[in-house]
Amino acid sequence: MTADDDRFDPTADATHFPVAIEWKAMTDDTGDSDAGDTPSDDTPSDDTPSDDTPAAAAPPDDAPESLSLDRFHEALEAEERPLATASEVARRLGTTQSVARDALAALVDRGDVDRLDVESDPVVFYPTDWGRLATRERVVTFPKRREIVVDRPTQFTRARLSQFAHLVDTTGTDPGTRGYLYRIRQEDVWAAPFDDADALIASLRSVLPRRYDHLEGWIRDQWRRAHRFRLYTHQDGYVVLRAASESLMGNVADQHLDTDHLRAPISETEAWVNEDAVAEVKRALYDAGYPVQDDRDLDVGDPVDVDLTTDLRPYQETWVETFLERRSGVYVGPPGSGKTVAAIATIAAVGGETLILVPSRELAEQWREELLAHSTVDPADIGLYHGGRKEIRPITIATYQIAGMDRHRSLFDSRKWGLICFDEAHHVTAPVYSRTAELQSKHRLGLSATPVRETGSEEEIYTLIGQPIGADWDELFEAGFVQEPEVEIRYVPWRDELARNEYASADGRERRRLAAENPAKIEEIRYLLAAHRDKKALVFIEFLDQGKAIADALGVPFVSGETPHYERAELFRRFRDDGARSSAGRDGDAPDGLGTSDAIDTLVVSRVGDEGIDLPNAELAIVASGLGGSRRQGAQRAGRTMRPTGSALVYVLATRGSSEEEFAQRQMRHLARKGVRVRETNVAE
Ligand SMILES: Nc1ncnc2c1ncn2[C@@H]1O[C@H](COP(=O)(O)OP(=O)(O)OP(=O)(O)O)[C@@H](O)[C@H]1O
Incomplete structure (x- = not known):
């Protein structure tokens, strides 16, 4: 087994061994999979004796019922590992894989042995007691798949991991024994809140049991990609796209962008951007794997003088700070976690004219009440724009339905909105999306409890509004801010x-x-x-x-x-x-x-x-x-x-x-x- 082998590697660090979980529903980060989808140890592999080998014809005395826990221990000792696959047990006991698997299943049924089912890898088995005895956090890394499994993670580990990885799954109901599966996707690295790649890698190393050169290399590569293109406002007011090198401009930008996007080259590495096409430029380069840093001067409109009257919770403060740094983003948290209150804090912090888009009239009214309850806003400064009411004020609340209508296009142009807030962001409608060209020059804030869209346009939300900014749901439940149902x-x-x-x-x-x-x-x-x-x-x-x-x-x-x-x-x-x-x-x-x-x-x-x-x-x-x-x-x-x-x-x-x-x-x-x-x-x- 090599350092970067994708298999479970318990020998990596003596303190990081078996994970007392069975990934029944382990799946990719968006889809649902049935337990039946989970590949089992039937997956053929080179070291797996096949059932049609001659040995299968004559199973020895070690029939399923005769595999004792002691014999399993012996097999583990022989392997010099705390856990083993069915094929390894079969080899040590001189039997076939299918006989060993049945025998192990019997031990699992008796509660003496646990199993860990890890996607395409073979299932591994280990004595249940070992899991029970150990109470320490255990981190297991699958570097090639860029997955990290943590058993009984501490708050520290979870907070660290949530900065650059994405929680895919948890198993077990008891928080004390719960296992967590994280995956590092490229967009997680792109959006990681660090000043540079070294800081990100330092955070990664503080969590993983040891260094994984291959994984670190991949992260550095992704980080680099996210910092190769930058948009900024020239002192004469026009927008410039700058590439980190001549060849990036020539190979990537020129291939993915045309004259509708870029008006003219300024130098070998810079081009003058058509302001109406900024959103498309960002999207095209994002799709090409090069997210663009957007450092343009943003409009904020007339100053809006609002102070927050509610003290933010620490995680809400982090949300708002992250947003202000990035100037766009989607607060993702369970319902009731305080996204609206954090959004009001954001409105106060940006201090510019604000357009809030909501899916229904009821929510528009509710927003107005929340603004009044949590800030010093003058009621006369809040406008409602829906149904029969067409008030446009420094803070205007409109429904997506109205905002999407052609005859209300002027809503977008009527004021120099500094902040556009998309409540229930998964509701953003196609016509509203099509106005994103105008919206791109603003701070853009989305709020969503459920960023998953059945249509798979999660990506779209994040590209057009901004990257997710969120807390680990478990942390919120545990801290008691949100009641766990x-x-x-x-x-x-x-x-x-x-x-x-x-x-x-x-x-x-x-x-x-x-x-x-x-x-x-x-x-x-x-x-x-x-x-x-x-x-x-x-x-x-x-x-x-x-x-x-x-x-x-x-x-x-x-x-x-x-x-x-x-x-x-x-x-x-x-x-x-x-x-x-x-x-x-x-x-x-x-x-x-x-x-x-x-x-x-x-x-x-x-x-x-x-x-x-x-x-x-x-x-x-x-x-x-x-x-x-x-x-x-x-x-x-x-x-x-x-x-x-x-x-x-x-x-x-x-x-x-x-x-x-x-x-x-x-x-x-x-x-x-x-x-x-x-x-x-x-x-x-
Ligand atoms: N910092 C805070 N201090 C005190 N109460 C707060 C704070 N943040 C939020 N709350 C309260 O918690 C409740 C839920 O907050 P909020 O409406 O902001 O959640 P939300 O995430 O926007 O919910 P939803 O997704 O359902 O819209 C509200 O009653 C709100 O007043």
Whole structure:
């Protein structure tokens, strides 16, 4: 095994040995993969005796049941390693790989041995006790894959790693034994917050057990790439692209850019950029693997005099500082982690005219209230631009819908916006994107709890708005800033044979609807609400008929796209009201669900309720349907209860034996990767 071999290398450092985890759902950083996708040790390799070798024909006495823990220990001793693959055990015991694998599986079942399943590498096995005895953090590096697995990482290690690597997955539910998988992608290096490559490498070395020359070389190379092109404003006001060398200008820039982008060469390494094409220049070079440093003088418009009145939390301070250094970026954090407050701090720090774009009118109103609550802004300086209101002020809040309309183009030109803030940044619409040429000369701030877009345009968000700036979700949960939800998937049986048969003979969308509307779910919801009588609850649904049926059965209000805005706002207000608890609705004793008190405890909500509505006191979320939806939706629904108050619980109802089972698992895996605890329960028939 060479220093840079990609296999698990426990000999690298005596303190860094086996990782007590099994990467069931280990996958790439965006996709979902099923446990079944994980390559097993069936993967043929050169040193793996094949089952059709002569030895396979006559298995020796070491049949599966006869492999004792002692014999496994002997095999490890012979290997001089604390862990071994099935083929290594087979070789030491003189048996075939498949016999050894079965025997090891039996030991795993007995709890004597653990296994680590590492993508394309062979599964390794090691005695369970070794994992239990060791409590120290262990870091294992797979330098060629640029992956780092950390078992029981300290806060220090996680903070360091999050600067230049990307958390792909966590496993295990107990924070004390949880394993973390990080991957270093080129964009992580490009966006790493260091002054130079040496500082980045020093940070890397402080975490890894030893030096990895190949990995360090690759990081330096990536770092160099991200510092080869620079945009700046010439003293005469025009924009210049400067390449680090003549050949880069000749080979890279000239190949990827044309006269629409570059007006004329200024020197062998500099060119005059068409200001309308700045966004395209940045995109083209980014795609070519050369992200551009943007050091242009930015417009800030008229000064806006606003002070923050709330003390930022340390991680929020870091977000804002990083943003001010980079002048663009997306705050990525779980719902309720304080992105809006950090954005208000950013508005105050930039001190220029600000345009805030939001997905809905409700959010526009909410933003206004948050601005007033957390800053000294003069109410007269806040304009709302949506529906019938067209106020343009030093701080203007507009919806994406309006901002994307041609006839409202002037919104972008009407003031010299210094800062454009994209709330729920994954919502940025194509027409708004097409205006990015104008937006490129501004500070650009995105906010997102779920940067994953099903369309895969995550890249687009980051290129056009800016690189992600974010905290490790686990850190936020652990520090107590955001309540960690307990997510439980509850598999609900069909109510009767009839329902099951109907599902079996339906197809397409009808099938999905039947699974979603499984009537047995209503009883389950009733049960869950009764079990958590003291909690404010949101019940999410996808199909309107189901929403109505549940709302009727429970006697609670239903908020859907059909609910008029004023009524919606009023219901949300009453849900937020923490005054006297209404007992109405849950037991069906008040048909309108509103009872005599003004407060509401339970709301059934369709997609309109999914996003960004601030219901900080929601303590219980029941996702009754919507499981064909996106991962983003899953995260947002869980997110509604990830608030700093109350104990948050999320129940996801999936009809057993339907495609919902799979969807539920997929969505929840996404959350699990973010460090959220997930549990599964079968509801009795
Ligand atoms: N520094 C802070 N000090 C005190 N409270 C804070 C701070 N930052 C945020 N909060 C409070 O935490 C709650 C959530 O904050 P905020 O609305 O900024 O989160 P968010 O990440 O924008 O949520 P969402 O993604 O749902 O929009 C709010 O009630 C807010 O007032």
